[in-house]
Amino acid sequence: MRPRTVLPALGAALALLAAACSSSTSEGEAASATTDAAVTTVDPAGASTTAGAEAGGSEPVAFTAEVWADNWFSLTVNGEAVGEDSVPITTERSFNAETIEFEATYPLTVAFVTKDFTEDASGLEYIGTPRQQLGDGGFIAQITDESTGEVVAVTDASWRGLAVQRAPLNTECVSSSDPTSECESEDLGEPDGWTDADYDDGAWDDATVYTAAQVDPKEGYDEIDWDPAAELIWTSDLEVDNTILWRVTVPAPAGA
Ligand SMILES: [Ca+2]
Ligand SMILES: [Ca+2]
16 A cells, blocks of 8 residues: 555656746746846956956056146046146246146046137237237146156157147237237037047047247246156147147056
8 A cells, every 4th residue: 555655646746846847947047047137237347347456456546747837737537637737727927837646546547638828719818018929838747656656657749639729720810909809719618528538539639749949838847857758748739729638548557
């Protein structure tokens, strides 16, 4: 009798097992699909964390930027404004060196705005005086990684620049008795997202390097111990291009 009792029980158990296997097939596929989806979601974050670690970029580092601009600048790093020239652009003669300290994570997306002084949209300065003229620009900067003491970025021909305010487009208006009316200007404004790491500056121009004789840097320039590789830059037109946007990417130092 006992085997008879056991066999039907075993049969019932096998039937249950078969049913369980049958139903678990579709559940298993669903579970598997869910897992795949979860893995897909997790992967990018994992990859990004790894990339940051491989680039030595997971920890913020202290930096010092030293800047001299004719006449004004502001500095954004990795999309965050970190400092600007303490002398307002509304000051006709503003020549001064600036030191800005900030923390950031490699790779650095460095974005400067530089402005040559203009009295108004005409692009001229000393309007109505015997000195009425087209002012000129010029800019030099270096960034030091304070954790190593190494200069990790200097202005040079590799920087990408975009002139967004240009005046006067008709330079002969420099001798006009009413330049504010007669000088023509162009103002493009700042493109959206231009300080972001992934902004495409492919259409921008390479910086033009100038000698100190060409820019004639004034007060403050000699107060900074410039790295030999740091150069005075601007766009190709020192006079007409008044507001320039600059971009450069600074990778983590090798071995970091
Ligand atoms: Ca100037
Ligand atoms: Ca100018």
